[in-house]
Amino acid sequence: MIFEKLKSLINRIMDIPKDEILLESHLYDELDADSLDISQIILALENTYKIDIENDDIASFQVVEDIVNHVESKIEG
Amino acid sequence: MKKRVVITGLGAVTPIGNTVDEFWNNAKSGICGIDYIKSFAIQGSKVKLAGELKDFNGRNHFDRKQFNRLDRFSQLGIIAAREAYEKAGLNNVGIDRNRLGVIMGNGVGGILTIVEETKKLLNYGMNMVSPLLMPKSIPNIVTGNIAIDLNAKGISNTVVTACAAGTNAIGEAFRAIQYGDADIIISGGSEACITPLVLAGFTNLNALSLREDPLRASIPFDKEREGFVMGEGAGIVILEELEHALKRKAKIYSEVVGYGFTCDAHHLTSPAPKGEGGSRSMKLALENASVAPQEVSYINAHGTSTPYNDKAETEGIKTVFKGHAYNIPISSTKSMIGHLLGAAGAVEAIACIKAVKENYIHGTIGYSVKDGDCDLDYVVNGGRSLDINYALTNSFGFGGHNASVLFKKFQDKGV
Numbered sequence: 001m002i003f004e005k006l007k008s009l010i011n012r013i014m015d016i017p018k019d020e021i022l023l024e025s026h027l028y029d030e031l032d033a034d035s036l037d038i039s040q041i042i043l044a045l046e047n048t049y050k051i052d053i054e055n056d057d058i059a060s061f062q063v064v065e066d067i068v069n070h071v072e073s074k075i076e077g
Numbered sequence: 078m079k080k081r082v083v084i085t086g087l088g089a090v091t092p093i094g095n096t097v098d099e100f101w102n103n104a105k106s107g108i109c110g111i112d113y114i115k116s117f118a119i120q121g122s123k124v125k126l127a128g129e130l131k132d133f134n135g136r137n138h139f140d141r142k143q144f145n146r147l148d149r150f151s152q153l154g155i156i157a158a159r160e161a162y163e164k165a166g167l168n169n170v171g172i173d174r175n176r177l178g179v180i181m182g183n184g185v186g187g188i189l190t191i192v193e194e195t196k197k198l199l200n201y202g203m204n205m206v207s208p209l210l211m212p213k214s215i216p217n218i219v220t221g222n223i224a225i226d227l228n229a230k231g232i233s234n235t236v237v238t239a240c241a242a243g244t245n246a247i248g249e250a251f252r253a254i255q256y257g258d259a260d261i262i263i264s265g266g267s268e269a270c271i272t273p274l275v276l277a278g279f280t281n282l283n284a285l286s287l288r289e290d291p292l293r294a295s296i297p298f299d300k301e302r303e304g305f306v307m308g309e310g311a312g313i314v315i316l317e318e319l320e321h322a323l324k325r326k327a328k329i330y331s332e333v334v335g336y337g338f339t340c341d342a343h344h345l346t347s348p349a350p351k352g353e354g355g356s357r358s359m360k361l362a363l364e365n366a367s368v369a370p371q372e373v374s375y376i377n378a379h380g381t382s383t384p385y386n387d388k389a390e391t392e393g394i395k396t397v398f399k400g401h402a403y404n405i406p407i408s409s410t411k412s413m414i415g416h417l418l419g420a421a422g423a424v425e426a427i428a429c430i431k432a433v434k435e436n437y438i439h440g441t442i443g444y445s446v447k448d449g450d451c452d453l454d455y456v457v458n459g460g461r462s463l464d465i466n467y468a469l470t471n472s473f474g475f476g477g478h479n480a481s482v483l484f485k486k487f488q489d490k491g492v
Contacts, residue, residue: 015141036146039208047204 002068002075005048006041010064013040023065031064041067049075079255083487085327086165086315087427088157088265092128092308092414096160100424101431103413104439105460110414111291111306117273124285126294127271128308128415146209147222148187153311153420154219154267155226161313162227162263166327178232178259179224180250182242182266184419184474185275187214192274219267231259239474240379241338242266243312243422248336248482250316260321265423267311276307282346286382292443295416297380297409298387298455300448305381308415312423314430323489331433332485334467335368337361341477347385348473352393355379355471358479359397366483368467370398373405373483375438375468377429378455380409381416388450390471395453406463408456412442422472426482429468433486436464 007021014037027033038061042053045067051074061067087097092110094100103110113119114127135152136144147155158179162168190213197205212218217235224233232253236245243266250264279285286304288294295306322329339361341354348355363370379390395402410425411417417424432438437460444457468484 013142013145036208036212037142043204043208 002071003064006045006064006067009041009044013037021064023063023068025064027061027063045071051075080257081319082251082254082316082333083319083322084314084330084333084430085317085322086161086167087330087430088159088161088164088313089311089424089427090130090133090153090157091310091312091417091424092130095130095133097164097427100427104410104428105437107440107442107459108413109292109442110308111295114271116271122273122276122280123287124276124280125289126286126291126306128306128417129271130309146213148190148213148218149269150183150187150267151213151219151222153269153309154181154313155222157265157267157311157313158223158227158263161315165315165317166325167261167315170325173260174228174230176231176260177229178250178253178262179220179229180232180234180236180246180253180262180264181220181223182236182238182246182419182423183216183219183268184237184239184242185268185270186216187218188270188275189272190214192272223263227263229263232262238478238480239476240416240418240421241472241474241478241480242419243424244426244470244472244480244482245338245422245478247314247316247333247423247426248338248480251333251336251482254316254318261315261317263313264316265311265313266417266420268418268420269309270418271307271309279307284346284383295382295412296443297378297382297412297441298391298448298451299444300446302382302384302387304383305411306415308417310414310417310424311420312427314423314426329487331430332487333482334485335362335366335483336481337363337365338478338480341479343477346475348389349477351396352389352391354477355390355473355479356393356396358481359393359469359471362469362481362483363397368483371401373398373467373469374463374465375429375432376405376407377425377432377468377470378407378409379471379473380411380441382411386473390473391451391453402453406438406454406456406461408438408441410439412444422470422480425470425472429470429484433465433468433484437462438465
């Protein structure tokens with residue numbers, strides 16, 4: 001579910017086809033994300049799932065799965 | 078020794094054409110680009126008319142990610158800059174990127190974005206405001222965007238002098254090249270603020286025409302004028318150091334020879350009595366070029382269609398040009414496209430440059446009732462062929478800003 005949501009956000013914000021977004025896709029090296037993309041994605045996730053994502057955590061995200069796992073942990077927490 | 082500066086490229090997105098050629102051909106034909114506002118419902122608005130772009134879709138020029146990051150005023154600036162850059166023959170040419178600059182003017186920045194994000198703030202709270210709000214809306218971002226798009230790494234600046242900004246920007250670019258700070262500068266203005274908030278602000282200031290006939294609303298120098306008509310668009314000129322342009326065999330449209338700018342120090346919105354600040358700006362531009370008033374053969378007026386501006390500008394012209402004022406054809410581009418605010422001076426500079434290049438002055442359309450206070454030659458019966466050596470453009474802005482730039486027909490043989 002979270003992965004699907006994240007794929008939709010990456011597709012809308014970064015204009016990347018959903019089938020090219022994999023759990024192991026590297027945000028910066030493969031998907032060519034920049035800080036503005038990440039800010040938009042994080043804000044949308046925070047609003048959708050009513051969570052807060054810390055700046056230190058954002059800085060640690062490397063692949064798509066890192067974000068999915070972090071959001072999952074936040075929701076469960 | 079100051080360097081000589083020439084114009085080697087032009088680009089425009091206007092209510093009468095989305096390219097320079099379309100704009101200029103329609104200007105020569107006296108086409109009116111003012112119409113009923115279509116971008117939002119005008120039921121509650123006293124003002125029904127504006128100069129909106131026609132058949133324009135920013136999405137056709139940018140991919141989705143780029144588009145989402147650009148307020149409309151940046152989009153227009155980039156599109157016009159790309160056209161000017163291409164017309165200047167700069168695509169795929171090896172130039173020193175560190176000597177390529179950008180100096181843009183605008184009046185209100187990305188206010189369409191500010192309005193959208195304000196709605197989100199008020200309706201849904203602070204968490205819903207886009208991270209893109211600031212990088213889309215700050216007035217200098219059009220300059221940064223053009224620099225990114227065209228890889229211009231040299232000097233860079235943004236002029237915010239309301240409706241004088243486009244002219245100030247070109248003047249500053251002229252001066253920077255004169256003093257050796259850059260080889261080429263992409264300069265001009267862009268504006269996109271036709272939205273109920275801005276329309277209401279200008280309406281309640283009694284600055285706008287309430288007329289509903291598109292042909293009788295923006296009527297500069299006409300006795301029945303009652304205000305300006307808002308417009309949107311962008312104008313870009315490529316200014317280049319003469320030797321640099323000659324070396325790469327660039328097409329030269331005209332030379333830039335003078336720049337003057339002043340402040341009224343009088344009132345927030347009204348011009349100083351007798352157009353005193355504007356007259357000093359014109360005088361400085363002529364002195365800067367060492368050109369005598371009687372040598373000027375065309376003035377592209379600020380000519381907004383407000384009662385105060387057109388009277389004061391007329392008086393200011395008489396102060397500078399004395400008896401010769403009656404011999405100079407003066408036209409207002411705003412009669413066709415409305416007032417493009419921070420982009421106005423740039424689009425009107427293009428009208429001047431084209432006039433000098435083609436020896437043709439576009440007319441002031443819609444004029445019918447003579448005003449005793451405005452008794453100069455406003456070119457009111459269509460355009461006019463005339464040999465033009467020097468053409469002056471004026472722009473005046475809220476805050477009392479006045480700017481004038483003087484163009485000269487290009488001749489290789491010395492100044």
